[in-house]
Amino acid sequence: MSGPVIDYRAVFQALPGAVALLTPDLVFVEVNEAYLSLSGRDRAQVVGRFLFDVFPDNPGDPAASGVRNLHASLRRVTATGVRDTMSLQRYDVEVPGRPGEWQERYWSPVNVPVLGPDGEVVLLVHRVEEVTELIRARGIRDSGRARALGAELYSRARELQDVNERLRRAHAREREVALHLQAAMLPALSLPDHHRAAVRYRPAAGALNVCGDWYDLVDLPDDGRTAVAVGDVVGHGLRAAGVMGQLRSALSAASRVAAGPAQALEVLDRYARSVDGAENTTAVSVFIDRSDRTLAYSSAGHPPPALCGPDGTVAFLDRATDPPLGARPEFAGRPQARTAFAEGSVLVLYTDGLVERRREDIDVGLGRLARSLARHRRAGPGPLADALLADLVPPAGLTDDTALVVLRL
Structure with a gap:
């Protein structure tokens, strides 16, 4: 017995979570309605454009690391074919229609590879969940507490990223030593x-x-x-x-x-x-x-x-x-x-x-x-x-x- 014909494009658009499809070169192929609503952009501002042209780092924040961290995750997924769940990220977004005005935002991203017939990565599924309101809600009676909580979470996220970077470097050193040993044997x-x-x-x-x-x-x-x-x-x-x-x-x-x-x-x-x-x-x-x-x-x-x-x-x-x-x-x-x-x-x-x-x-x-x-x-x-x-x-x-x-x- 055959089942119903599924319109996967309609399913993608109806997903309650914000999802974008990227090429391995990080160009937007498609986004769903939840992604557009969350980012405050329309389709013409996103599809066909380079990810970090649409969403650059806040130039007024010298400590901004959203672009670097997200770029590293996406490149890692492209190279290994293994999904990557990122730690909480502070990634400020420019307010639509207000050039130079940035909103403090917190995101929880997951990046997943889509493999072709030969096993190569042909697309990247980039799913994001915004948690800014959750952070603010924790300090709803005290705006100062909300800012402090956001800063603490951001600081801890940065610490976790530093730990991940140290682990990555340690793995790279072990890989290099192992390869030299392999070549010698x-x-x-x-x-x-x-x-x-x-x-x-x-x-x-x-x-x-x-x-x-x-x-x-x-x-x-x-x-x-x-x-x-x-x-x-x-x-x-x-x-x-x-x-x-x-x-x-x-x-x-x-x-x-x-x-x-x-x-x-x-x-x-x-x-x-x-x-x-x-x-x-x-x-x-x-x-x-x-x-x-x-x-x-x-x-x-x-x-x-x-x-x-x-x-x-x-x-x-x-x-x-x-x-x-x-x-x-x-x-x-x-x-x-x-x-x-x-x-x-x-x-x-x-x-x-x-x-x-x-x-x-x-x-x-x-x-x-x-x-x-x-x-x-x-x-x-x-x-x-x-x-x-x-x-x-x-x-x-x-x-x-x-x-x-x-x-x-």
Whole structure:
């Protein structure tokens, strides 16, 4: 049974709260009637104009910070795709029709991203609730008390903003240290035919959600095979970077003596159970045998590697997938599968930041990867890796760090 046809534009206009839609460049696309009523503007004064041209800071107040704080929040939402509920803001507004006359106003803003099909932020929902009257009502019998209460709330809001700024700077410092540590622990290519491989690491944009991803390539000289792996530690920052380094080293060592990728992951699983913070890490390992043109692979809950043939056909290696490391209460062996490849094929291993987007099925991201890989398959490993990142990374940047390995077989 079909429901009624919903006029979402009418719903938007009827919302009791004041709401505006902004582009990522902070230009008004639409506002509802409550927003116009609250701001004292008409549609022609708002829609199509830059937010802070319509609502600048009070030039007569050297301590005014409304523009700076709101701009920082909106830019953060655009970069991360994560909603931001701001602390109480004092943001004075120029009285309509009275240039140079400003009203003291207090606002409680919430900024929410609207994501497009590729996971990029295409719109910003800016909802504001005015609390000026509430502040004044608290001191209705004493106008001096009302002003004092407003000043106190404003002062506390400023203090909270200062704390948030200090936290932001501390996070930025931790992010920088974690990234340096990550770079020091990820290996440089050292295979004899390294010109047939390319690796890339991209941190999340403007977020601390970095340093849990790794890659590894190992030449196995005893039998001429090559082992390649990628993994993703749950968590972020310095702790994730430390766990990542331990697991990458352990898997690299295990691959050198293991009979195949399943056995290497079994060793890593046992080791991960003794490492704090390694639980539920995902990883995938592929052993490449160029002598008989076969791939042996095993996955611990990780997105499947992609194999692109010379004709552009893309297959995902998903026939040997088991839970992440340490996810089972008891240790168990892991599955392994084998597949043939044609000379000139391309193998791509990656972490989930490359294909996963909020509120989107993983198959959509895998489809994007397959189409991009088929389109650029004739490029060398380095240009191919860069082309995949260009096609798959949203304009606003990644919300999770990403490791990528491309090998020409």
